Amino acid sequence: MLEQLGRKFARFTTNQVVRRPRLWPAFRWLTRSQFNRIAPRWDEMRSPEAFASLEAALDALDVSPGRALDLGTGTGRAAFLLARRYPEAEVIGADLAEEMLVEARKLTPPELEGRVRFEQADAERLPYPDGSFDLVTLANMIPFFEELARVTAPGGAVVFSFSAGPETPIYVPSDVLRARLADQGFAEFADFAAGNGTALSARKRGGA
Ligand SMILES: C[S@@+](CC[C@H](N)C(=O)[O-])C[C@H]1O[C@@H](n2cnc3c(N)ncnc32)[C@H](O)[C@@H]1O
Numbered sequence: 001m002l003e004q005l006g007r008k009f010a011r012f013t014t015n016q017v018v019r020r021p022r023l024w025p026a027f028r029w030l031t032r033s034q035f036n037r038i039a040p041r042w043d044e045m046r047s048p049e050a051f052a053s054l055e056a057a058l059d060a061l062d063v064s065p066g067r068a069l070d071l072g073t074g075t076g077r078a079a080f081l082l083a084r085r086y087p088e089a090e091v092i093g094a095d096l097a098e099e100m101l102v103e104a105r106k107l108t109p110p111e112l113e114g115r116v117r118f119e120q121a122d123a124e125r126l127p128y129p130d131g132s133f134d135l136v137t138l139a140n141m142i143p144f145f146e147e148l149a150r151v152t153a154p155g156g157a158v159v160f161s162f163s164a165g166p167e168t169p170i171y172v173p174s175d176v177l178r179a180r181l182a183d184q185g186f187a188e189f190a191d192f193a194a195g196n197g198t199a200l201s202a203r204k205r206g207g208a
Contacts, residue, residue: 003045006034010169014142018172018180021144024124031142032096035074039099042075043107047163051078052195054139054161058085060190061201063157065089065134071123071148072096072141076104076116082137083116089135094121126151139163140170143177149184155207158186161199174200 013027038045065086070079073093083091093116095101101118108116121127124144131153138148139161152158160177162168177200178189186202193199 006038007169009034011171014170014172017142017144018176021124021146024144028096028122028124035095035097036099039075039097039103042100042103043077046077047196049195049197050163051081051139051161051197053163053165053192053197053199054078054137054159055081056192056194057159057161057190057199057201058082060192061135061157061159063135065156067133068092068135068137069094069128069133069151070137070139072138073104073118074100074140075107076101076118077107078137078139079104079116079118080107080109080112082135083112086135089115091116092133093118094123094126096120096122123147131156135159137161140168142170143172143180145180145184149181149186149204152204153207154204156204157201158204159199159201161197163195163197165193165196165198167196174198178202 068082068089068091070093073079073095076093079093104118128151132151134156136158162171181202185205188203190201
């Protein structure tokens with residue numbers, strides 16, 4: 001019952017905030033509390049195929065990031081995936097919910113310690129300088145397009161993935177993502193489907 005309500009709240013929040021980002025402060029506290037509460041069980045709630053579409057998008061991207069950011073990292077699974085895929089990269093997993101970060105730090109494999117780190121941050125206003133990241137991933141995460149564009153380096157890539165496609169509680173349709181990203185100077189859009197999930201990749205204009 002509580003889970004059902006949580007899923008409905010996540011969908012409602014996503015729809016509202018994508019349309020009107022200025023509403024986010026009204027949703028922030030409840031979103032953070034909700035994810036803090038479920039953090040210890042988050043990994044059990046997810047399907048083993050949760051990142052299939054993210055992997056498919058990364059397979060197709062020609063990138064070798066020096067710095068990568070996984071926004072809304074939760075228990076850090078996508079951050080670990082990035083660190084393994086790009087052995088030269090420094091990877092940051094950022095999340096609003098501190099209990100998620102507690103889990104992510106516990107789950108960090110010894111061989112990735114030092115190269116992956118987890119930081120509390122709000123995607124609406126990130127504590128990183130302009131153009132900090134060559135790759136930003138958002139798995140099942142509410143996007144803040146202006147801030148995403150600000151921290152992505154010219155020529156850098158972003159990947160949005162949704163583990164259960166349109167059934168994902170936090171879901172933004174590809175046409176909406178494309179339009180909002182285009183407004184922020186992104187191009188080269190590509191859609192992917194794998195497992196039950198979908199993904200979209202894009203590149204920020206500029207760069208070499
Ligand atoms: C549905 S979970 C996805 C977690 C992880 N990416 C995954 O797929 O397993 C969404 C995550 O985004 C975080 N989140 C929501 N809004 C955020 C924001 N504005 N800034 C940073 N993290 C946020 C939540 O705390 C939660 O951990």
